[in-house]
Amino acid sequence: MDIKKxxxxxxxxxxxxxxxxxxxxxxxxxxxxxxxxxRNLHLTPEQVRRDMMLIGHSGSHKNGYNIxxxxxxxxxVIDCRGKTNVAVFGLGNLGQAIxxxxxxxxxxxxxxxxxxxxxxxxxxxxLSVDCYHIKDLxxxxxxxxxxxxxxxxxxxxxxxMALEIAExxxxxxxxxxxxxxKLPEGVFLEEYDILTSLEKVxxxxxx
Amino acid sequence: MDIKKxxxxxxxxxxxxxxxxxxxxxxxxxxxxxxxxxRNLHLTPEQVRRDMMLIGHSGSHKNGYNIxxxxxxxxxVIDCRGKTNVAVFGLGNLGQAIxxxxxxxxxxxxxxxxxxxxxxxxxxxxLSVDCYHIKDLxxxxxxxxxxxxxxxxxxxxxxxMALEIAExxxxxxxxxxxxxxKLPEGVFLEEYDILTSLEKVxxxxxx
DNA sequence: ATTTACTTGTGTTTTGATTAACAATATGTA
DNA sequence: TACATATTGTTAATCAAAACACAAGTAAAT
Numbered sequence: 171m172d173i174k175k176x177x178x179x180x181x182x183x184x185x186x187x188x189x190x191x192x193x194x195x196x197x198x199x200x201x202x203x204x205x206x207x208x209r210n211l212h213l214t215p216e217q218v219r220r221d222m223m224l225i226g227h228s229g230s231h232k233n234g235y236n237i238x239x240x241x242x243x244x245x246x247v248i249d250c251r252g253k254t255n256v257a258v259f260g261l262g263n264l265g266q267a268i269x270x271x272x273x274x275x276x277x278x279x280x281x282x283x284x285x286x287x288x289x290x291x292x293x294x295x296x297l298s299v300d301c302y303h304i305k306d307l308x309x310x311x312x313x314x315x316x317x318x319x320x321x322x323x324x325x326x327x328x329x330x331m332a333l334e335i336a337e338x339x340x341x342x343x344x345x346x347x348x349x350x351x352k353l354p355e356g357v358f359l360e361e362y363d364i365l366t367s368l369e370k371v372x373x374x375x376x377x
Numbered sequence: 378m379d380i381k382k383x384x385x386x387x388x389x390x391x392x393x394x395x396x397x398x399x400x401x402x403x404x405x406x407x408x409x410x411x412x413x414x415x416r417n418l419h420l421t422p423e424q425v426r427r428d429m430m431l432i433g434h435s436g437s438h439k440n441g442y443n444i445x446x447x448x449x450x451x452x453x454v455i456d457c458r459g460k461t462n463v464a465v466f467g468l469g470n471l472g473q474a475i476x477x478x479x480x481x482x483x484x485x486x487x488x489x490x491x492x493x494x495x496x497x498x499x500x501x502x503x504l505s506v507d508c509y510h511i512k513d514l515x516x517x518x519x520x521x522x523x524x525x526x527x528x529x530x531x532x533x534x535x536x537x538m539a540l541e542i543a544e545x546x547x548x549x550x551x552x553x554x555x556x557x558x559k560l561p562e563g564v565f566l567e568e569y570d571i572l573t574s575l576e577k578v579x580x581x582x583x584x
Numbered sequence: 585a586t587t588t589a590c591t592t593g594t595g596t597t598t599t600g601a602t603t604a605a606c607a608a609t610a611t612g613t614a
Numbered sequence: 615t616a617c618a619t620a621t622t623g624t625t626a627a628t629c630a631a632a633a634c635a636c637a638a639g640t641a642a643a644t
Contacts, residue, residue, distance in 0.1 A: 177600075181580050185572070189573075205621090211557050212558075215621095228622080230621085230622080231608090232620075248576055250580075251582070251584055254579045262474065263477065264471065267469065267470035272575070275572055279575055279579060343578070344575060350419050356583060362569065363392075365396075365478065365479075365482055366389050366392040368525070370567065371551050371567050372486060372524070373455050373458070374565040376563060384631065411591080421633070422591095423632080423633065423634075424633085426594085430592095430593065438640045439591070439592095439639090439640050440591090
């Protein structure tokens with residue numbers, strides 16, 4: 171099975187399985203059943219087993235899945251690229267939140283650069299990450315081998331900048347900008363529009 | 378057609394259509410074609426037309442959709458609940474970002490309360506929104522008729538708190554906490570796990 | 585009046601993921 | 615050994631969203 175063909179939903183769940191296993195379960199259990207893992211994440215046991223099948227992981231009929239092995243296997247799959255360098259564009263509240271979050275959590279994602287336009291912020295490290303002017307993005311991205319960009323700027327020029335970022339060699343972009351992006355083939359894009367999500371919640375929230 | 382049966386994707390796109398129309402198009406055009414709207418949002422024209430069909434909106438064969446009418450119609454659908462009061466739980470970077478964002482944007486969502494546990498923050502308004510201690514959530518939610526809660530706390534007790542919030546009468550929760558929630562029937566839940574999303578981007582980003 | 589070009593509106597098909605169903609398997613017990 | 619139980623692994627069915635395909639309508643050009 172081509173690993174890159176795994177459904178996005180599966181990858182997201184794998185990330186959550188792993189976090190759940192390393193955070194809650196690892197210390198007091200050796201094995202876990204599909205229905206237990208499912209209950210923790212509010213999924214069905216079938217879905218858990220399906221995901222296991224997709225990544226080619228087996229459990230035992232009597233004891234379920236060995237937690238350590240499972241964590242190992244999930245990591246093999248989702249960390250297959252090794253350590254990945256990330257740059258955060260825009261050091262407003264959201265940008266700061268993300269830098270902090272990635273430093274606090276155990277993860278192979280390292281924030282290696284921050285970009286902004288505000289001279290107050292540039293050249294002062296934030297949580298010991300250097301902050302550069304956006305105009306230097308090409309150089310810094312290449313120097314630091316940045317693979318992932320997180321866009322948290324308010325900017326209207328987000329689209330042009332995203333193209334420039336992609337051109338500099340970034341192959342994954344997470345876009346918190348309200349501007350919908352269209353990137354060259356081969357650059358993976360994840361968009362999250364906070365206002366749209368909130369409007370959706372408001373719509374489906376019953377009166 | 379039962380309005381609450383509209384697919385989530387359609388609601389999200391409606392929110393984006395409206396923003397696009399009011400931001401870019403309104404000032405220099407009277408009508409717009411499905412393929413133009415689609416191009417702006419990087420969708421297919423068929424999808425746009427399908428969404429129009431679902432909300433029962435018609436265009437003209439020659440001129441496409443009248444922008445003013447369309448905005449009006451979309452607003453009828455997605456703003457059908459009128460003004461909606463929102464509370465933000467946790468005034469860290471992410472919480473601050475969201476309060477600011479909702480105040481800047483033209484929207485019917487009003488942040489009417491902030492909750493935190495840090496005594497430094499409590500009772501000092503943030504961007505003129507009052508900040509309360511979390512222990513008062515029941516009272517404040519009722520007093521201020523809060524409908525939507527946004528959870529941005531780091532906390533491990535997020536789940537218990539969410540249940541309490543739901544019990545207080547909130548019917549829509551947006552969860553930025555890494556803890557997966559299970560809420561009573563009738564409370565709409567939207568989860569967004571930033572770390573999981575980033576891990577997904579890292580996975581699909583080609584080397 | 586006819587044709588052409590372009591668009592909307594919608595039935596049909598495809599796709600992809602989730603859910604359901606169940607066969608296969610291991611373990612403990614009589 | 616045979617049986618009961620509980621779980622996994624996988625095939626088949628279901629479902630929902632998106633893409634396709636085209637009929638129908640309209641205005642302009644000939």
